[in-house]
Each structure stands twice: as structure tokens, then as C-alpha cells.
Amino acid sequence: MNLNLVRRFFKFTVPSIVSMWIFSLYSLVDGMFVAWGVGEHALTAVNLSLPFVSLVFTLGILLATGTSTVLSIALGQKDVERARNYFNQNLFVVIAATLLLAVLVLFNLDWVADFLGATGENHHLVKEYVGVIACFSVFFTVSYNLEVQVKADGAPHVSIIGVISCGLMNVVLDYIFVMHLHWGVWGAALATGLAQATSTAVFVVYFLTHRYPLRFGRFKPDPGAYRRIIPLGTADGLTASASSPTAWSSSCSTTSYSVSSAPTPWCPIPSSAM
Secondary structure (H helix, E strand, C coil): CCHHHHHHHHHHHHHHHHHHHHHCCHHHHHHHHHHHHCCHHHHHHHHHCHHHHHHHHHHHHHHHHHHHHHHHHHHHCCCHHHHHHHHHHHHHHHHHHHHHHHHHHHCCHHHHHHHCCCCCHHHHHHHHHHHHHHHHHHHHHHHHHHHHHHHHCCCHHHHHHHHHHHHHHHHHHHHHHHHHCCCHHHHHHHHHHHHHHHHHHHHHHHHHHCCCCCCCCCCCCCHHHHHHHHHHHHHHHHHHCCCHHHHHHHHHHCCCCCHHHCCCCCCCHHHHHC
């Protein structure tokens, strides 16, 4: 067995597994703090909002996985310019698609809350949570895309730094905003959004200071690339969204929803990351 190949395999898969575990915890952490600091209605509101959070992550994962594959192939073929073109074009598409989604949601918050099954007191709380997450949604998708492309750029350790900084920031800000400032569901969503902005900043700094092989710059539009990117990313995107319907349906049918029973896609994560 080639030990060097084995070391390289774990060098890239371990950061991927850790990253996906941490990404799967964000809404669970929010739910824990609002359950402790606000109450059962707030916890139900967070769980009812999970499909929207999952939709944002699904968009990011779909584009990140597909683009990472095609640009990695280009790098393997020593075609650095084509890889950079994929990288920058995808960053533009991710930002544009996420901003469009955010605007649509923000202008239709009442309809979104109704669609998610919010009623009574939960209706206002769901609007608060989804509204704040929508404002920060571009950081969710850009952060995930840059986290994946950092590994394609040959720096998986930066991926771990970014996601751990995001996870720690989320816990610290949730504790401050929910437990001490008593900002409720709004504070929990703000903590998650600022945490995503933190990890985005980590990855942006990396690409600004490490300009080879991938770097920020202009690109030549290549819409045809998405005939490969979307099919390549669809499976991972659907896997990432698989747990939300369970949490959502449980919250729709019960007044409160136990944090300990909130489903997170732990089992498929190692195989998906590999």
C-alpha cells in the first residue's frame, strides 16, 4: 500500500468530515440556546425554519461540489487559467443566486412563514428567524463554496480553521445574544449569521494572500460548464437537505420539539465527505 497516498487521502477527507459535522450543528446550537433562554415556542420556531436554512445550504453545497470537481480536474490537467475561470464564475453565480433567493424571501416573509407551517405566536418568531438568516444567506453559501475550494487549492488545514472559527463564534454569540442580552430567536439567527461572516472572512483572507493556483479575478462567462457542475453537485445537495423534512414535520405536529431529538445527518457525513 502506498503510505503517501493514504496520508494524502486522510489529509483531505478528515477536514471534509469535520467541516460537514460542524455545518450540521449550526441550527442545533441555535435550538439549544433558544430552548434554554427563551422557551418551547422559540425552539419550535427554529425547527420550523430548518427547511429554509437547509435550502440555503443545499444551494451552496450543490454549486460548491460540482465546481470543485471540474476545477480540480482542470488543475490536474495543469490548466490553471480554466480552473481560475471556474472558481471566479462560480463565486459570482453563488452570490447572485443567493441574493435573489434572499430578496424573494424577505419580500414574502408572511407567505414563507405560512408555507413552513407557522401559526399563532410561532408565526412572528419564524419570520424573525428566517428574515435574519436571509439577510446573511450570502455568507452561508459563499463560506461553504470557499471552504470547499480551499481544499481544492491544496490547503485543507485552512478549511478546518475556518469552520472551527465559525462554530466557536456561533456558540459564543448565541450565549451572549440569547442568554445575556435576551434577544431571543432574532439573536440566535444573528449569531449564526455573524458566525458565517467570520468563516467567510477567514477564507477571503486566505485567497487574498495565497494567489496560486486559485485567486480572485475576472472570468469569461461559460454557462455550459453548469451542464457538468449541477449534475455533479446534485447528490450532495440533496443529501445535505435530507434531514430537514423530519424536523419540520415533527415541529408542525407538536407544540415543542426536544433538542435531543432534533435530527442531524451524522450517519451519511463520513461517506459523503469521502
